[in-house]
Amino acid sequence: MNAIRPIIGLDDCFGARAKAMRSLQHRLFEIYNDAGFSEVIPPLLERPDALNSGAGSFLSDQTLVFTDPADAGLIAVRPDMTPQIARIVATRMRHEKTVKIHYSGQVMLARPDALSGSRQQWQTGVESMGTAGPESDVEVMHLAALSMAAAGFTSPVLQVGHIGLMQALVGADKASLATWVQLLSRHSPEDMKVYLDQATLPKPVADALMVLAAGKGNVAWLRQVKNNINADFEAAADELLNLADMVSNRLSGEVTIEVDAAVTPRFLYHSGVVFTGFAMGSPKALLHGGRYDKMMAAYGRDMPATGFSFDLWAWLDSI
Amino acid sequence: MSEQAILTIALSKGRILEQTLPLLEFAGLMPEEDVQTTRKLMVDGPKNWFGFDIRYLIIRAADVCTYVERGAADLGISGRDLLLEHRPHVFEPLDLQIGKCRLCVCGPKEAVESGKSAAFGGRIRIATKYDYLAEQYYREQGLQADIIHLYGGMELAPLVGMADRIVDLVETGSTLKANGLIEESTLFDISSRLIANPASFVTKKEPVQAVIDHLRQAVKEREEKKS
Numbered sequence: 001m002n003a004i005r006p007i008i009g010l011d012d013c014f015g016a017r018a019k020a021m022r023s024l025q026h027r028l029f030e031i032y033n034d035a036g037f038s039e040v041i042p043p044l045l046e047r048p049d050a051l052n053s054g055a056g057s058f059l060s061d062q063t064l065v066f067t068d069p070a071d072a073g074l075i076a077v078r079p080d081m082t083p084q085i086a087r088i089v090a091t092r093m094r095h096e097k098t099v100k101i102h103y104s105g106q107v108m109l110a111r112p113d114a115l116s117g118s119r120q121q122w123q124t125g126v127e128s129m130g131t132a133g134p135e136s137d138v139e140v141m142h143l144a145a146l147s148m149a150a151a152g153f154t155s156p157v158l159q160v161g162h163i164g165l166m167q168a169l170v171g172a173d174k175a176s177l178a179t180w181v182q183l184l185s186r187h188s189p190e191d192m193k194v195y196l197d198q199a200t201l202p203k204p205v206a207d208a209l210m211v212l213a214a215g216k217g218n219v220a221w222l223r224q225v226k227n228n229i230n231a232d233f234e235a236a237a238d239e240l241l242n243l244a245d246m247v248s249n250r251l252s253g254e255v256t257i258e259v260d261a262a263v264t265p266r267f268l269y270h271s272g273v274v275f276t277g278f279a280m281g282s283p284k285a286l287l288h289g290g291r292y293d294k295m296m297a298a299y300g301r302d303m304p305a306t307g308f309s310f311d312l313w314a315w316l317d318s319i
Numbered sequence: 320m321s322e323q324a325i326l327t328i329a330l331s332k333g334r335i336l337e338q339t340l341p342l343l344e345f346a347g348l349m350p351e352e353d354v355q356t357t358r359k360l361m362v363d364g365p366k367n368w369f370g371f372d373i374r375y376l377i378i379r380a381a382d383v384c385t386y387v388e389r390g391a392a393d394l395g396i397s398g399r400d401l402l403l404e405h406r407p408h409v410f411e412p413l414d415l416q417i418g419k420c421r422l423c424v425c426g427p428k429e430a431v432e433s434g435k436s437a438a439f440g441g442r443i444r445i446a447t448k449y450d451y452l453a454e455q456y457y458r459e460q461g462l463q464a465d466i467i468h469l470y471g472g473m474e475l476a477p478l479v480g481m482a483d484r485i486v487d488l489v490e491t492g493s494t495l496k497a498n499g500l501i502e503e504s505t506l507f508d509i510s511s512r513l514i515a516n517p518a519s520f521v522t523k524k525e526p527v528q529a530v531i532d533h534l535r536q537a538v539k540e541r542e543e544k545k546s
Contacts, residue, residue: 115388115389115408155522157521157522159521186409186410186411187410187411187412187515187517187520188410188411188412188414188512189412189413190411190413190414190512191411214412215410215412215520215528258521258524260521276521278518278521278522279522280522280523281390281522282390282518282522283388283389283390283391283516283518283519284390284408284517284518285517285518
């Protein structure tokens with residue numbers, strides 16, 4: 001009987017759920033294909049080194065590794081497809097100046113997610129590489145909005161921020177960006193104040209971090225303070241405000257755009273605009289995305305890039 | 320937003336609620352019936368409050384973060400001890416400054432005053448209901464702790480020789496004193512916090528922010544009255 005016990009965090013899917021999942025996947029593929037994005041299907045397994053560098057370093061402790069009898073080396077099950085996409089674009093697609101791709105495949109984490117108990121995700125995403133500037137950000141955000149609409153989510157919201165804002169605020173502090181992002185993630189002004197009282201940040205920076213912790217880093221606030229902090233902050237704020245204007249105009253009626261300077265990415269490999277998707281009635285963020293111009297260099301091809309991804313299983317559970 | 324839109328707030332019965340009700344009253348958020356005595360688990364609040372009908376869930380204190388994390392409630396009131404122990408993915412936008420106490424390591428008076436390490440030559444045995452926080456604390460001290468999970472009455476464990484120390488909430492210290500224990504160190508200052516589901520913070524921004532702002536004002540007024 002031991003053989004039929006389910007493996008921790010893994011599940012079968014059939015019947016209506018399987019049908020719903022394939023039908024949603026099909027609708028999404030049509031949207032991405034129509035927009036000129038083509039599919040990439042990487043293998044389930046990779047060398048651990050290829051998965052653990054660059055974008056993969058944030059999930060290296062979630063990688064399941066075993067010995068490959070055919071190759072006499074170690075082999076790993078992917079916990080994230082992003083490093084594979086980066087590898088393919090940096091090597092096999094290196095002759096293409098711009099690359100627009102989408103992908104959808106199963107990934108597996110070494111440990112179950114604390115909330116869902118699941119170790120499997122059906123990671124689906126879109127990446128546009130080789131073009132800098134807001135046009136490609138608007139393009140992928142549009143696809144993110146279309147994806148949420150195609151899945152049937154009500155009142156979708158894209159919350160937009162810029163990682164450059166936090167970098168400009170705390171870059172000079174001795175505590176790392178990751179420490180500050182972690183602190184900010186609880187949105188507790190009281191905790192932020194305790195931490196700021198011990199740190200030695202200039203007053204305008206400390207004030208700005210308190211506003212971010214209170215969730216009030218909106219457009220009006222950014223316009224008001226952007227010149228008072230430093231040149232990097234101003235540049236990031238200008239980029240964000242400009243993009244927010246563009247997407248609000250372009251995507252009006254499709255999705256609500258909320259600017260919040262406190263939006264931070266799921267993993268800290270982003271370098272510019274970052275965004276998170278939400279919808280009424282869904283208790284968790286539906287998708288994460290943004291610009292990661294510096295990450296591709298880790299794979300040997302320095303090129304601008306922007307995109308987003310999400311878990312199809314989580315979407316099916318949220319609709 | 321349609322009138323049927325609902326904003327759900329999770330509360331728990333007891334002493335914390337007693338101190339929370341005046342804040343809700345000040346904020347214009349009073350439940351329609353006495354939540355301390357009702358047997359109902361779901362109680363209505365004000366209608367059309369910033370376009371939303373308020374609904375209260377009356378649940379166990381330890382369950383509040385679960386309801387909020389999973390989106391069954393948009394907001395809730397939870398002790399900081401539970402937030403630190405269970406680390407739910409929720410926002411903590413306001414400290415209500417009620418239910419104040421401290422999470423402490425305590426031990427038998429003589430053992431603590433002797434200043435000797437309780438773990439000399441072996442593991443330290445800790446009775447607690449805060450397994451994660453106790454283990455983390457001793458790990459940072461370079462000690463492997465033997466965590467003995469208890470559901471209450473921690474003070475007894477050192478008396479019967481089952482544990483060397485306890486990690487528990489201390490308010491006045493009278494229970495400790497009655498059992499011959501004293502504080503060794505404080506891990507965290509504890510109070511009750513308003514918590515919010517991160518998605519509700521975005522999708523129901525206006526009413527959620529209004530609850531936070533109104534309650535912040537209520538806390539401020541009360542603190543000013545005190546001083």
